[in-house]
Amino acid sequence: MYVERVENIEEKDLHNGEEIIKTLKKVLISEKEGAPNFRLRHFTIKPGGHTPWHSHDWEHENYFLRGEGVLVTEKGETEISPDCFAFVAPGEQHQYKNTGNEPLEMLCLVPITEDNPE
Amino acid sequence: MYVERVENIEEKDLHNGEEIIKTLKKVLISEKEGAPNFRLRHFTIKPGGHTPWHSHDWEHENYFLRGEGVLVTEKGETEISPDCFAFVAPGEQHQYKNTGNEPLEMLCLVPITEDNPE
Numbered sequence A, B: 001m002y003v004e005r006v007e008n009i010e011e012k013d014l015h016n017g018e019e020i021i022k023t024l025k026k027v028l029i030s031e032k033e034g035a036p037n038f039r040l041r042h043f044t045i046k047p048g049g050h051t052p053w054h055s056h057d058w059e060h061e062n063y064f065l066r067g068e069g070v071l072v073t074e075k076g077e078t079e080i081s082p083d084c085f086a087f088v089a090p091g092e093q094h095q096y097k098n099t100g101n102e103p104l105e106m107l108c109l110v111p112i113t114e115d116n117p118e
Helices: none
Strands: A002-005 A021-029 A038-050 A060-066 A069-073 A076-080 A084-088 A095-098 A104-111 B002-005 B021-029 B038-050 B060-066 B069-073 B076-080 B084-088 B095-098 B104-111
Touching: A002 B076, A021 B084, A038 B060, A038 B104, A060 B038, A069 A084, A076 A084, A076 B002, A084 B021, A095 A104, A104 B038, B069 B084, B076 B084, B095 B104
Parallel strands: none
Antiparallel strands: A002 B084, A021 A038, A038 A095, A038 A104, A060 A084, A060 A104, A069 A076, A069 A095, A084 B002, B021 B038, B038 B095, B038 B104, B060 B084, B060 B104, B069 B076, B069 B095
């Protein structure tokens, strides 16, 4: 059993000035903690920021903690806010954007697969 | 892609007056929404409530949203509060207890396996 606080986890700045803007990532639970099947990650997207517009062979399961934004897919934009959750299917093009004035905080879970290294 | 609000999901009362006290469950993402690998569930444990003291062959990954409580294992009690997260390994005896005056709200993710039907 392992319990920790999000504030104590090291944060990685993913901003590259191109497809990833003002986005920070914390890996909360992964193989390192003994997770056998899926990883729990925490993302903060600052105002004006977004994740890449991309797709991959694995799904996302999301829970939105704080802030306002949109989940973009080829079907358009869907608003996200605290206590929303989302499922993005494998192969689906997607992007998370902060459309508000506060940090958008969200959980993003992915399966542990050979082609999806942490 | 599927986005929904927690408040719109049907809640099941698990209270049985014995090993499960004042505990409510919502299944947010499962096979029904096309999830291939793991399920996202939301639990509310009311003041004085707790989940069963039990173990099973699959892990839990938890994120604590609101309220105060403890995660009990054979090593004792560990305090949980908002923005804590936990990993409970497969086979580990565990129980979640609300020790506060407000509902304890938490996410609990489990792998989709043959011996773990929803």
